[in-house]
Amino acid sequence: MGGINLRPHSVAAPGHPRPGHHDAYVELTGPSAADVHHNFVQRWNEASERTAMDGSWGGGGDRDLTFPTHVTSPTGESLVQVQRTLHAGCYRDGRPSPGGQPFDVANGERSIFDQYLQAIRGARRSIYIENQALELAEIVAALQHALERGVDVVVLRRSAGTSALPSPASQGAAPRVATTSTSTPRSC
Secondary structure, three states: OEOOOOOOOOOOOOOOOOOOOOOOEOOOOOHHHHHHHHHHHHHHHHHOOOOOOOOOOOOOOOOOOOOOOOOOOOOOOOOOOOOOEEOOOOOOOOOOOOOOOOOOHHHOEEHHHHHHHHHHHHOOOEEEEEOOOOOOHHHHHHHHHHHHOOOEEEEEEEOOOOOOOOOHHHHOOOOOEEEEEEOOOOOO
């Protein structure tokens, strides 16, 4: 699993000479793999565009996938936490992952957002974030509050014109925030 651009032009070996490519991929095994599998099936069955004229290719793209039925055995000692964002109104089938608890999926899930807020609010010395779309008012307010608590904040994002993020100039004579933008063209 990994970044959003799984295509030949975006996947490169470590130390590759192409600047601007920064997606990361990992192999996930053990109990958390069942949760990722469940999420993929849920999105495929309910939110994909596979029923559109050009929405799938190959045989069987029009059939629903089967949800996982068991948690796979642990294969190491690392703890893994799977987060996701589900927009309200996109899903109806709230069956849980194997070993998980059911919840009202129709209302959505914002565990990535919740994790961001928890990490920002808990920061004591520094925050470093790479995110190309960091404009949610609640996140920006939490970063501002972190600055007010004396936390050093660095945000790396794509250049997108104006930003709701506090600028170094707005932080007084000794800014503790650095906003660095890159202007790498977006690949589709």
